[in-house]
Amino acid sequence: MTTDTVGRFERSLVDLEVGVERASAADASERIDSMLDDPAVGVPLPFEDVAQPESVDTNPTGDDLAEARTGVTPATFAIATYGTVAIESRPDGDEPVSLYPDRHVAVVAASDVVDDIGAGFERLESAFAAGNSIVFATGRSATADMGSLVHGVHGPGSVDVLVLEDR
Amino acid sequence: MAERTQPPRSRDEKAAHIRHLLETEGEAVHAQSSSSNARRYDVYEETPTLEDRRSEARAIKEDAIDRLPSLIETVREAVEANGGTVYVADDAADANAYVADVVDHNSGGSNAKSDASATNVSATRANDAAPTVVKSKSMTTEEIDLNDALETAGVEVHETDLGEWVLQVADDTPSHIVGPAMHFTREEITELITERFDPDESVETAEELTRFARDYLGERIREADVGVTGANFVVAETGTMALVTNEGNARKCAVTPDTHVAIAGVEKLIPTVSDLEPFVDIIAKSATGQPISQYVTMLSPPTESPTLAFESDEPISSTRSTDESEEPNANPDRDFHLVLLDNGRMEMREDEQLRETLYCIRCGACSNSCSNFQAVGGHGFGGETYSGGIATGWEAGVHGQDSAAEFNDLCTGCTRCVDACPVKIDIPWINTVVRDRINRDEEPPAYDSLVDGLTPDAEGGGLNLGKRFFGNIATAARLSSATAPISNWIADTPPARALLERTLGIDRRRDLPTFQRESLVEWFEARGGIEASRRRANEAQERGGTADVEREAVLYADVYTNYVDTERGKAAVRTLETLGVPVRVPDLPESGRAPLSQGMVATADRQASRFYGAIAEDLDAGRDLVVVEPSDLAAFHREYERFLPEASFERVRDNSYEVCEYVYGLLENGADPSLLETGAEAAVGDGTAAGEPIAYHAHCQQRTLDLEGPTLAVLERCGYEPTTSSVECCGMAGSFGYKREYYELSMTVGDRLASEVESAETVVASGTSCGDQLESLLERSVPHPIELLAPRR
Numbered sequence: 001m002t003t004d005t006v007g008r009f010e011r012s013l014v015d016l017e018v019g020v021e022r023a024s025a026a027d028a029s030e031r032i033d034s035m036l037d038d039p040a041v042g043v044p045l046p047f048e049d050v051a052q053p054e055s056v057d058t059n060p061t062g063d064d065l066a067e068a069r070t071g072v073t074p075a076t077f078a079i080a081t082y083g084t085v086a087i088e089s090r091p092d093g094d095e096p097v098s099l100y101p102d103r104h105v106a107v108v109a110a111s112d113v114v115d116d117i118g119a120g121f122e123r124l125e126s127a128f129a130a131g132n133s134i135v136f137a138t139g140r141s142a143t144a145d146m147g148s149l150v151h152g153v154h155g156p157g158s159v160d161v162l163v164l165e166d167r
Numbered sequence: 168m169a170e171r172t173q174p175p176r177s178r179d180e181k182a183a184h185i186r187h188l189l190e191t192e193g194e195a196v197h198a199q200s201s202s203s204n205a206r207r208y209d210v211y212e213e214t215p216t217l218e219d220r221r222s223e224a225r226a227i228k229e230d231a232i233d234r235l236p237s238l239i240e241t242v243r244e245a246v247e248a249n250g251g252t253v254y255v256a257d258d259a260a261d262a263n264a265y266v267a268d269v270v271d272h273n274s275g276g277s278n279a280k281s282d283a284s285a286t287n288v289s290a291t292r293a294n295d296a297a298p299t300v301v302k303s304k305s306m307t308t309e310e311i312d313l314n315d316a317l318e319t320a321g322v323e324v325h326e327t328d329l330g331e332w333v334l335q336v337a338d339d340t341p342s343h344i345v346g347p348a349m350h351f352t353r354e355e356i357t358e359l360i361t362e363r364f365d366p367d368e369s370v371e372t373a374e375e376l377t378r379f380a381r382d383y384l385g386e387r388i389r390e391a392d393v394g395v396t397g398a399n400f401v402v403a404e405t406g407t408m409a410l411v412t413n414e415g416n417a418r419k420c421a422v423t424p425d426t427h428v429a430i431a432g433v434e435k436l437i438p439t440v441s442d443l444e445p446f447v448d449i450i451a452k453s454a455t456g457q458p459i460s461q462y463v464t465m466l467s468p469p470t471e472s473p474t475l476a477f478e479s480d481e482p483i484s485s486t487r488s489t490d491e492s493e494e495p496n497a498n499p500d501r502d503f504h505l506v507l508l509d510n511g512r513m514e515m516r517e518d519e520q521l522r523e524t525l526y527c528i529r530c531g532a533c534s535n536s537c538s539n540f541q542a543v544g545g546h547g548f549g550g551e552t553y554s555g556g557i558a559t560g561w562e563a564g565v566h567g568q569d570s571a572a573e574f575n576d577l578c579t580g581c582t583r584c585v586d587a588c589p590v591k592i593d594i595p596w597i598n599t600v601v602r603d604r605i606n607r608d609e610e611p612p613a614y615d616s617l618v619d620g621l622t623p624d625a626e627g628g629g630l631n632l633g634k635r636f637f638g639n640i641a642t643a644a645r646l647s648s649a650t651a652p653i654s655n656w657i658a659d660t661p662p663a664r665a666l667l668e669r670t671l672g673i674d675r676r677r678d679l680p681t682f683q684r685e686s687l688v689e690w691f692e693a694r695g696g697i698e699a700s701r702r703r704a705n706e707a708q709e710r711g712g713t714a715d716v717e718r719e720a721v722l723y724a725d726v727y728t729n730y731v732d733t734e735r736g737k738a739a740v741r742t743l744e745t746l747g748v749p750v751r752v753p754d755l756p757e758s759g760r761a762p763l764s765q766g767m768v769a770t771a772d773r774q775a776s777r778f779y780g781a782i783a784e785d786l787d788a789g790r791d792l793v794v795v796e797p798s799d800l801a802a803f804h805r806e807y808e809r810f811l812p813e814a815s816f817e818r819v820r821d822n823s824y825e826v827c828e829y830v831y832g833l834l835e836n837g838a839d840p841s842l843l844e845t846g847a848e849a850a851v852g853d854g855t856a857a858g859e860p861i862a863y864h865a866h867c868q869q870r871t872l873d874l875e876g877p878t879l880a881v882l883e884r885c886g887y888e889p890t891t892s893s894v895e896c897c898g899m900a901g902s903f904g905y906k907r908e909y910y911e912l913s914m915t916v917g918d919r920l921a922s923e924v925e926s927a928e929t930v931v932a933s934g935t936s937c938g939d940q941l942e943s944l945l946e947r948s949v950p951h952p953i954e955l956l957a958p959r960r
Contacts, residue, residue, distance in 0.1 A: 007496075020752045047868055062477040066389065082459045089472040093483050095422050096475060098413055118457075121444045124465070127407045127847060128440045135625040136447070141415040144199070145329035145346070146376040147353025153329060153381055154388075155415025155462065 005080045006163060009113045012083030016139035019160035025049045025149055028107070028164055029158055032056070034073060035160045037104050042072035043092040045107055048112075060097075071097040071156070075108040076127070078121040078161070082138050086120065087163060089133035100138065104156040109164045171367035175646040179728070181908040188543040192350035196544035197919075198344060204535035205893070206456020207587065214452065218650070223445040225590045228526035231437050232516055238403040239437040239544045241821060250469050251503035257491040258510050263316035266395065269504050270322050274298030274318055274392040297323045299393045301384075302329035303410070303417035305397025306529060307430050307508055310565055313395070325387040329380050336363050342545035344554060345454050345531035348399065350544050350858035364843055374379045384416070385466065385718060389477050398431035399528065400446055401505070404439045409504070410464040411450055418464050423473045426502040429468070433507045433523040446528060447588050454530040469501035485763060493654055501536075515564040519559055520600040524560030526590040533557050535593050538896035538916045539577045547912075548577045555596040556584040559601045572605045576909075579900030580764050582722035596809070602766025603677040606630045621758050624762060624770040634674040637902035638762035638770060641726045647682040648730040655681050673912040678943050680731040687729045687736035691752035700740070704749040712745025712839030720829070721751045721785045725796040726757065727935040735950070738957035739795055739826050746838040755781050758799045763900045773801070775810035792823040796952065797869035797934050798901060800825050804872055812835035825869060826953050827878040827933070834884055843956045846886035858888035862927035863922060864941065864951065866934030867896045878933065879950055887957055890927070894920040899936035917944050 006029055008024075013020040025047065031166035033053035039143040041064055042056040052058055057073050065071075073094045085106045089095040098104050114120055120136070141155030151157045174361040178523040211217050231238060243253040256262035296763045300322055303307065314324045314335070326335040330348035330507055332342060337359055341347030353373055358369050361377065363753025370376050388394075396417050398408040408429055421427050436441065443465070446684065451460035473483040515521045531752030534540045535917075537548070545554025549563035550570035556578055563571040578598040588594060609631060629819035647654040657663055673679075685693075693700075705712050720743055728736040740750045782792060794800040803823045807816045824832070834840055846859030863882065865875035875891065882889045920937075921944040924930045930945065931952045932938040941949040 030374070051762065059482040061482055062389075062475045062479055065475065065483060066385075066477060082386070084459065089422065089466065089470040091473060091484060092472045093472070093473045095418065095472045096483065099418055099422075117444060119447050121441060125440050128407055128465070128467060131405070131467050133407070133464075133466040133468070133472070136459070137419060138459050138461055138463075140415045140461065142331050142461055143377060145333065145348055145414075146356060146373040146380070148373040149375050150377040152416040153377055154327065154384070156421050 005115050006110050006113050008115070009083060011078035012080060013161055016083045018139055019158075020084060020163065021160070022110070022165050024162060026096045028162060029053050029160055030107060032043055032107065034151070035070075036161070037069040037103050039064070039068050039162070040070035040072060041068040041099055041101065042101045043074070043090070043094050045074050047074065050107070050164065057100070060086055060093075061139060065096055065100050066103040071101040071104040072081075072105045072107065073098045075106045075112070075161075076134065077112040077114055077120065077123050078108045079115075079117055079136070080113055081116045084120070084138040084147045087135050087137055088125070088127070089135070095133075095135065098135075099109075099155050102152055102156055103158045103160070104137075105160045105162065107152070107162045107164065113163065142144060178908045179862070180909070184275060185543055185547055185908065188547045191913060192541050192544050192546060193341065193406045193915065195352050196350050197244070197541045199346055200343065200535045200541045200544075203346075203455050203531075204541075204587075204895075207453060207532060207535065208456075210452045210456045210679065212460060220445045220449045221589055221591050224411075224449060224528070225526060227437055227442045227445065227591055231442075232522065232525050233433060235433060235436065235513075235516060239433060240659065241403040241438075242401060242406055242436060242505070242507075245404060246503070246505050249467055249503075250501075251406065251408050251505060253505045255507045255509065256620045259311035261431065262311050262506055262508050262510070263313055265504075265506060265865060266319055267320040267322065269426065269428055270298050270300055270317065270393045270453050271320070284607060297321055299390060300393045300395055301325050301327050301391040301420050301424065302395040303397070303412065303420045304331045304347065305395070305430060306341070307397050308395065308430050309341060310510065311430075311508065311641075313430070325384065325391070326363045326392045327384045327388060327420055328412075329377065332380060332384065333359065336360065340546070341552075342549070342554065343531055343534055343543070346530050350546065353667050374779050388419050388423050389475070391420075391424045393426045393428060394422075394424040395428045395430065396420050398429045398435055398505075399432050399450065399811050400443055401435045402438075402440050402443060404506070405467055406444075407440060407467040409443055409447065409463050409651075410466070411447075411460050411462070412464070413461040414463055418462055421466060421468070422470060423466065423475050425474045425500050426504075427468055428504045428506060430506045430508060433509055433512050434508075449589045450530055452533040453528075453587065462805040468503035474500040487579070489955060496958050501710050501911075511565040515560075518564075520559055520597065520660060521564050523592050524557060524564055524597060527557050527561070527593055529591060530589060531555060532587035532589065535784055536583045536587040536895055537577065538580075538581070538894065538898060538919075539771055540911060541895075542912055542958035543577070548574050550574060556598065557588075557592065558598040560594075561946040563604075568601065568608065569603060571601050575602050575605060579655070579896065579903045581900050582871040583803070583867050583895045585871050586837070590903070591627065596806070599763060599768065603768040606634065606766050619745050624767060625773050626767050626770055630767070632670055633906060634765040634767070636671045637765040637905075638714065638765035640761045641757045644682060644730040646686065646728050648686055651682040654759060655679075668907060672907045673905045674907040676910060678939070680727070680939070682730050685732045685733070687724045688752055688754045690733060690737065692739065697749065697751045700744055700751070701749040703744040704747050707745050707842075708747045712842050713745075714833035714836040714838035716748075716833070718748050718835050719751070719790045720748050720793045721753065721782070721790050723755060723792060723799060724752055725794070726761065727798045728795045732935055732938070735795055738779070738954040739793065739950070742830060742843065742953055742957045743793070743833075745842050746833045748794075748833065750786070753781075758801050758802045759806070759810070760802045761901070763802065771806070772810045777805055779807075779811055779815050782819065786818050786822050791829065793821070793826050793829050794823055794827050795871070795953070797825060797866035797874070800874075825872070825874045825877070825933075827881050828874050830953070830956070831877040831881045840884045840886075842958065843885050844958055846888075857935050858883060859929075860888045860890070860927060861929040861955075862892070862924035863889040863933060864892040864897065864924060864930070864932040866932070866937055869933050881956065882952060887955075892920055892923045894923055897932070897934070897937040897940045899940040901936055904936065904940060913940070914944075917941070920946045921945055929955070
C-alpha cells in the first residue's frame with residue numbers, strides 16, 4: 001500500500017460519483033456526522049479510537065432499518081482500481097445496514113486500501129477460509145431496466161467513503 | 168413488445184414472425200444491445216490483461232467441467248459444514264418440487280427449519296396466508312419454469328429484478344439473458360404499470376418508474392418467507408456463491424428472508440476462491456461493458472447476517488449468536504439450500520461438441536455482438552429459455568434439438584461473437600454442429616431430383632433443398648458461368664424466380680449474382696498463365712520500387728471471385744505483379760466454406776482434405792496462398808483446425824494471407840505505394856497531408872481475424888483516408904440474405920450499415936456478400952479495396 005494507492009482509489013470513486021474524504025481517527029466521528037442524512041443507522045466501527053456519531057443508531061430494529069436514510073458501516077478493505085469497498089456479512093448487520101438506506105457511508109482504513117482485484121482476492125481467501133461472506137460494492141445501485149440509467153434501486157442511490165488516514 | 172406467438176414452423180410463418188419482431192421489438196433491443204456492445208469494446212480495449220483473463224477463465228472452466236462429479240461432492244461437504252443443504256436435481260420437475268417443499272416448510276411466519284428430504288408439500292402452516300417468495304433474476308429458474316411450478320403449488324412469487332418484474336407483470340418471457348426486458352420501451356412499461364397498479368403518483372419517467380418499483384418490491388421483500396436467487400458461480404471448496412448484480416436485489420433476497428434457496432446449474436461450480444477472480448473481473452466487462460458490476464456478493468450461506476424482523480421491537484443484531492464457542496457463521500434462524508440442476512448438463516458434458524457450452528458464464532456478449540440478435544432480440548434469436556449465439560448449445564442440451572432448430576439458422580457464422588466471448592467458446596462452431604444434426608433429422612424434401620444434379624455432397628437425403636443448393640453453390644456457379652449470359656437472363660425471369668423461391672427459398676426481391684462467361688482462372692490462362700505473370704513481375708522489379716522479397720503467390724479463386732466478381736481477382740493479380748510478385752491462379756477445389764455455412768460438416772470436411780491435397784505442392788514449394796474472400800481465409804485459419812491433421816492445418820494457416828494483408832507486407836518490405844492507383848497524390852508516403860476520404864466496411868470474419876487493420880494501413884499508405892463502419896455485419900453473411908424467411912432481417916441489418924457509409928463518395932468492402940448488399944442498398948458500385956488500389960491496365 002502506498003499513498004498513491006489511496007489517490008487512485010479516490011479517483012476511481014470520483015469517476016463513480018461517490019463522495020470521498022480523508023480524516024484522522026480524531027476527526028472521523030465528526031466527519032461521518034457531516035455526511036449523514038437523518039435518521040441514520042450503523043454498526044459499531046472496529047477501528048481504534050473511532051466511534052459512530054451519537055446520532056447514528058447502532059442497535060436498530062427492522063423498522064428503523066427500513067426507515068433510515070443513511071447506513072454507516074466499516075469496509076473490511078477496498079480496491080483502488082475499481083473504487084470497490086468490501087463489506088462483510090457480520091452478525092452486527094453490516095450487510096443490511098449498507099444496503100437498505102438510500103445513502104451508504106463506508107469507513108475504510110487507508111492501510112486496507114489495496115491496489116487491484118488480485119490483491120483484493122488475497123484478502124478474500126483468508127476470509128472465506130473462515131466461512132465468511134463479503135460483498136464487493138462498487139458505486140451506487142443502478143438499473144437501466146426502466147428505459148434509462150437510474151441510481152438507487154434496491155440498494156443505495158448515494159455512497160460516501162471516509163478513508164481513515166493515521167493508521 | 169410483441170404478443171407471444173407459437174414458434175414459427177414454415178418458411179412463411181418464420182418470415183412473418185421475424186417481420187413482426189422487427190416492427191415491435193427490434194428498435195428497443197437494438198438500442199440497448201448495441202450500446203452494451205460498444206461499451207464492451209471500450210472496456211476490453213482498456214484492459215491490458217484481457218487476453219490473460221480470458222485464457223485463465225477458460226482454463227478454470229475446462230478443468231471444473233472435467234472434474235464436475237467430484238466438485239459436486241466437495242461443495243456438498245462445504246455447504247453442509249456451513250449449516251446448509253445441497254440438493255442435486257435431475258430435471259425441472261425434481262428441482263421445482265424440492266423448492267416448493269422448502270417454501271412450504273418455511274412459510275407462515277414460522278422459523279422452523281425445513282426437513283429437506285420431506286416430499287409432503289401439504290404440511291400445515293401457521294396461518295392461512297399464501298406463502299410468498301421473492302426472487303432475483305435467474306435464467307436457470309426460467310429454464311425450469313420455477314414461477315409456474317410455485318404458483319401451481321399455491322405460492323406467491325415476486326420477481327425483484329426490475330426487468331424480470333416488468334416481464335412478470337406483462338406475462339412475457341426474457342428476450343436477453345442479461346437484460347430480460349430489453350425489448351420494452353419506457354412508454355410501454357409506463358402503460359403496463361399504470362394499467363396493472365393504477366398508482367397514485369406519476370410513473371412517466373425512468374426515475375418515477377424505478378421509485379415505484381423500489382417501494383412496491385421493497386415491501387414484498389420485507390414480507391417474504393423465502394428468497395430465491397440464482398448463482399453466477401459456486402465455489403466448491405468453501406460453498407461460497409457469487410451473485411453479480413447492479414440493482415442490489417439479489418443481496419436483499421438472499422439476506423432478508425430467513426430462508427435462502429440458490430438454484431444453479433451444476434456447471435456453475437468452480438474449485439476454489441482464487442478461481443473466482445478472473446470471472447469477477449471479466450463478467451461485467453463482457454456483459455454490459457462496466458469495469459465491474461455494482462455488487463459482487465460472495466456468500467457462504469447460511470450467513471452471519473442477522474435475520475430481519477419487521478414490525479418488531481427487537482433490534483436486528485439480537486438474533487446473532489452470543490455463544491463464542493459456536494461455529495462462526497451459525498445463525499440458528501437462517502436456513503440455506505443450494506439446488507444444483509442437472510437437466511441435461513451431465514449429458515452435455517459427455518458430448519464432445521456441446522461440452523464447451525458448459526463453459527458459458529451467461530454474460531450475453533454473444534447476443535450483443537450479433538447483428539441479427541440486435542435486430543430481432545431473443546424472441547427471434549432464442550429458444551424456450553436461452554437466447555443469442557450460445558443459445559443453440561444450451562437449448563440443444565437442456566430442452567432438446569427441436570428447440571434449437573427454431574432459431575439456429577439465425578447464426579450466420581459471422582464469428583463476431585468469437586472475440587466477445589470471455590471464455591473463448593467457439594460459438595459459431597457449436598451452431599454449425601447443431602445445424603448439421605438438425606439437417607440430418609429433417610424429412611426428405613420433395614424436389615430432390617431437381618437439386619440432385621447440383622449437389623455432389625456427402626450428406627444424407629434429409630437435407631433441406633435450399634441448404635443443399637447453397638452448400639454446393641460452386642457447382643451451380645460453374646454451370647451458370649459456362650452458359651452465361653443465357654443463364655443469367657433465364658435466372659432473372661419471373662417464372663425462374665418463382666421456381667427458385669418455391670424450391671430453394673431464394674427471395675425473389677434479392678438481386679442474383681451475375682455470372683461471368685469467362686472465369687478468373689480462364690482469364691488468367693488466356694493472358695499467359697504463370698510464365699506471363701513472372702515476366703510482368705520481373706519487368707516491375709527492373710523498373711524498381713517493388714518489394715525486396717523473393718515470393719511467389721497462389722491466388723485462391725473462390726467461387727465468387729472466379730465466376731462472379733472476377734474484377735477483384737484480376738485487380739489482385741495486377742497489384743501483386745506490379746509490386747514484383749508473380750502469381751498463379753490454379754483451378755483449386757472449393758475450400759468448404761459454402762457447405763460449412765449450411766451445417767454440412769461431412770461435405771466441408773471432405774472438401775478441406777481435397778483442398779489441402781491440391782495446395783500441398785505449392786506450399787512445399789514455398790509459395791504463399793493469397794485469398795480475396797475473407798470467409799474462405801477464415802476457413803483456412805479457423806475451421807480447418809477441425810478437419811485437417813494439426814501439421815497440415817498449421818501449414819495452411821501460416822502460409823495463407825488476405826490479399827490486402829499481403830500487400831501490406833509487400834509495402835513494409837520496401838514496395839512503393841505510388842506504383843498503385845492512389846488517392847490524393849500529395850498524401851502518398853506522407854502522413855501529414857489529408858488523404859482522399861472513403862468509407863470502408865471490413866468483412867465480419869476478417870475483423871475477427873484482426874485483418875481490418877492491414878487493409879486500413881494500406882489504404883492510408885496509398886493516399887486514402889478511410890473511415891470504418893461500426894455495424895457488426897452487413898446482414899448477408901453468404902447465403903443468409905438470399906433466403907426468403909430472412910430477407911427483411913438481412914435488409915434491416917444492411918440498412919444500418921448503409922446509413923453509416925452512404926455519405927461517402929467512395930465505399931469499399933472486403934467481402935462479396937457485403938459488397939453485394941451495399942450495392943443494392945446504395946445503388947452504386949462498391950468495389951473490393953484491391954480494385955481501388957490495382958494499377959489500371
